[in-house]
Amino acid sequence: MLDVLIKNGWVVDGTGNPAYKADVAIQGDRIVAVKRGLEGEAKRVIDAAGKTVTPGFIDAHSHSDSTIVANPTAESTIRQGITSEVVGNCGMSLAPMTEAARRSGSGGFGSFKGVEQPTGSFGEVLGKLEQMGMSDNLAWLVGHNTLRAVAGVSGSRCREDQFQVMESALREAMEAGALGLSTGLEFEPGRSATTEEITRLAKVAGEYGGFYASHIRNRDAHLQEALDEFIGIVRAAGTKGEVSHLNVRYNTGAPEGAWQRAVDSLEAARAEGLEILTDFTPMTYGIGSMASILPPWVREGGLERTVALLKDPATRARLRTDCDRYWRFIHRGEWHRVRMQSNPAFPEINGKTFPEIAKLWDKDPWDCYFDILAAAGPGMDGVVIVAHLFTEEHVAEAIRHPLFMLTVDGYTARIDGPLAEQLRWPLHFMGMMHYLTYHVREKKTLRLEEAVRKMTSMPATHFGLKDRGLLREGCYADLAVFDLAKLEEVSTIDQPLAYARGMDYVFVNGVAVLDGGEHTGARPGRNLKRG
Numbered sequence: 252m253l254d255v256l257i258k259n260g261w262v263v264d265g266t267g268n269p270a271y272k273a274d275v276a277i278q279g280d281r282i283v284a285v286k287r288g289l290e291g292e293a294k295r296v297i298d299a300a301g302k303t304v305t306p307g308f309i310d311a312h313s314h315s316d317s318t319i320v321a322n323p324t325a326e327s328t329i330r331q332g333i334t335s336e337v338v339g340n341c342g343m344s345l346a347p348m349t350e351a352a353r354r355s356g357s358g359g360f361g362s363f364k365g366v367e368q369p370t371g372s373f374g375e376v377l378g379k380l381e382q383m384g385m386s387d388n389l390a391w392l393v394g395h396n397t398l399r400a401v402a403g404v405s406g407s408r409c410r411e412d413q414f415q416v417m418e419s420a421l422r423e424a425m426e427a428g429a430l431g432l433s434t435g436l437e438f439e440p441g442r443s444a445t446t447e448e449i450t451r452l453a454k455v456a457g458e459y460g461g462f463y464a465s466h467i468r469n470r471d472a473h474l475q476e477a478l479d480e481f482i483g484i485v486r487a488a489g490t491k492g493e494v495s496h497l498n499v500r501y502n503t504g505a506p507e508g509a510w511q512r513a514v515d516s517l518e519a520a521r522a523e524g525l526e527i528l529t530d531f532t533p534m535t536y537g538i539g540s541m542a543s544i545l546p547p548w549v550r551e552g553g554l555e556r557t558v559a560l561l562k563d564p565a566t567r568a569r570l571r572t573d574c575d576r577y578w579r580f581i582h583r584g585e586w587h588r589v590r591m592q593s594n595p596a597f598p599e600i601n602g603k604t605f606p607e608i609a610k611l612w613d614k615d616p617w618d619c620y621f622d623i624l625a626a627a628g629p630g631m632d633g634v635v636i637v638a639h640l641f642t643e644e645h646v647a648e649a650i651r652h653p654l655f656m657l658t659v660d661g662y663t664a665r666i667d668g669p670l671a672e673q674l675r676w677p678l679h680f681m682g683m684m685h686y687l688t689y690h691v692r693e694k695k696t697l698r699l700e701e702a703v704r705k706m707t708s709m710p711a712t713h714f715g716l717k718d719r720g721l722l723r724e725g726c727y728a729d730l731a732v733f734d735l736a737k738l739e740e741v742s743t744i745d746q747p748l749a750y751a752r753g754m755d756y757v758f759v760n761g762v763a764v765l766d767g768g769e770h771t772g773a774r775p776g777r778n779l780k781r782g
Contacts (some may be wrong), residue, residue: 253293258297260732264722265306265711266363267704273722275304276729280761280775281654282442284498285722287620296754296764299732306332306722307729307757309686309712312495312530312658314338319383319663321670324772325386328663330750331683332731334759335779336663337714339392339493341466342435345369345374346391347420352400352433354629359413359729363633365669373424376489378777385762385773387663389512390716391778392464393424395452396441396459400495406551407443414451419456428780430714431462431490438540439550439632442468446480453488462714473577478513482520492527493519493713496537496660498649500640503579510645518652528713531649532757533685534678535641537660538592541723543577544625545570554629561625564605571617578638592635593673596626602675602747638678647696650705651684656713657686657705666748675747681740684751688738699735713781716779728761 255277262273262285274289275282292696308331314336315328317627319634328336338344348370371378380389398406402416402419409417421432432453436442453463463485467477478494485492494517499510520527549560560566575582581589582741586605593601600608600623605616612619624631649655659682664674681688690696697705711720718726731754739755 252471253283253291255295255297255728256289256291256293256299257299257304257732257756258289260302260304260721262539263305263700264305264705265704265707265720267681267700269325269700270303273369275623275722275730277761279455279729282624282722282724282726282728282730283769284724287324291369292387297732302732302734302755303629303699303755304722304729305332306720307706307731308706308716308757309334309716309720310336310659310683311656311714312492312660314340314343314661315663315740316391316592317343317662318363318366318670318674319345319357319380319385319389320368320383321668322665323364323383323385323774324357325663325752325768325776326770327680329386329757329770330752330762331681332733332754332757333683334729334731335716335719335755337390337392337430337710339429340433340464342394342396342433342438342441343360344392344394344397344433346373346397347371347393347401347424348376348397349401352397355642363593363670363673373420373429374427377427380591381778385776386774388577389776390714390780391424392462393421393429393430395432395434395444395449398452399440399444403441405440405553407445409444409448414448417452418455419580425459425461428778430460430463430589430781431456433464433466433495435466437466437543439542442543443547446484450484450487450552453484453490455641457555459781461490462493463488463490466494466495466636468501474509474513476497478516482516482527485520485525485607491713492525493529494529496532497529497532497655498641499645500578501581501619501642501645502585505664509664514654519652523650528654528656530658531646531652532548532658532660533646533682535639535691536678537640538635538637538676538678539578541594541620541633541636542631543575544578544581544660545624546573550664554631557631558625558628559613560622565751567617567621570621578640580638590637590676591623592637592676594623594627594634595630597623646688647694649665650690651696655705656685656710657702659683666750671748677740677742677744677747680747680749681755682749684738684740684753687735688740690737692738715781728748728758730758732756770772
């Protein structure tokens with residue numbers, strides 16, 4: 252007897268081929284048949300007439316490892332049809348983590364008030380998550396910034412004993428099934444690392460057939476140099492490659508045609524034989540690290556010194572003319588583009604723009620900015636902002652391009668608990684669904700079948716997630732059932748804490764996690780190992 256039989260649906264199987272009418276049979280954690288007119292008894296029969304049945308979506312660039320402990324049922328994620336996420340991006344991962352590194356505020360994007368993150372080796376932390384249980388699957392990259400924090404590395408100099416600590420931790424992670432290494436080269440403490448340091452670590456990932464994924468050093472005036480460094484590391488280390496969110500923010504000094512030249516360079520590298528892809532986000536807005544506009548000199552000597560400097564009027568005066576990096580439009584005075592995402596000291600301003608904060612506090616935006624960072628103390632690298640980064644035209648040209656997967660670049664979130672006051676931004680609640688509602692249904696940027704391919708089989712094949720990403724006999728039963736016309740993002744800037752609606756059913760490893768649009772509370776998710 253079958254466990255589940257989904258009948259009469261329009262199957263979009265993840266290959267990019269046209270939709271076709273078929274039934275889908277599930278037994279245990281696998282799809283056992285996909286064809287028209289399936290017969291046989293089943294414990295559960297779902298009539299999907301008029302609905303679309305797809306593989307569960309795979310978010311190939313996620314930071315949900317930062318919030319999964321506080322949200323093991325992946326509430327916002329599951330409701331978008333996402334069944335797997337590649338986490339540990341931008342050089343920051345939940346594991347490995349020592350108590351000393353955690354106390355130093357080295358959680359990066361993972362520093363959330365009220366969220367107690369586990370410590371231990373990579374394998375130990377993943378074991379704790381498996382014991383806790385999760386509603387979706389997680390595939391893991393190991394963050395370079397995290398490795399540096401564990402080894403006590405800052406600045407450009409890395410001692411041999413520190414190298415050995417990082418290499419040992421990375422090797423343990425690769426043997427435990429990690430996909431590879433990620434860097435975040437616009438963020439502390441990794442932005443000062445030399446190419447030689449990164450290459451040496453990437454070679455460890457290469458020994459295991461792993462990945463080097465990178466938030467590269469620059470995406471404006473020096474985009475090409477940053478991309479050339481990335482390609483050189485992939486070539487030297489013998490890894491597969493992933494350029495995280497290859498984009499150009501508007502009005503930040505990028506040369507004319509810089510993005511197209513970068514894409515051309517990726518195509519040339521692929522023609523050479525390097526396995527490299529990239530990805531993009533769904534909206535013109537994006538998240539980022541608030542502290543990353545600070546110059547290196549204010550970060551030298553540790554975070555305690557940095558906090559003291561941020562409180563010094565003379566330092567503040569100097570910083571007003573020396574923060575032309577990362578989100579350079581801030582330096583240009585375009586504060587209306589910047590919105591507070593999450594900070595531990597002043598949760599009441601989360602979701603507000605900096606002009607709104609300045610008016611509320613009766614201060615100039617720069618002083619507000621410095622006050623927020625100083626109040627965060629050792630956790631300042633975990634303070635996250637949101638900004639209007641891209642043009643509509645740039646988003647459309649990127650997500651149409653054949654080398655780009657469709658990702659969210661956000662967190663799994665909730666409308667209640669400690670995450671609710673810290674993740675007040677629509678992206679986390681509707682990012683993946685936005686591709687379907689806006690780019691497919693409204694703007695016709697992509698065909699449904701091509702969008703689904705870029706969200707399923709493309710990342711599964713690229714990252715080696717075996718038997719995922721396709722609706723095919725023998726594949727894992729990760730799938731979504733929905734009516735495209737009825738999908739609703741719901742969450743907006745004015746109403747950020749709202750779950751997306753319209754997904755009828757979501758199965759993870761053969762278990763219904765969303766049933767009739769309601770979360771079942773089931774936690775069948777797994778840590779997906781390199782394979």
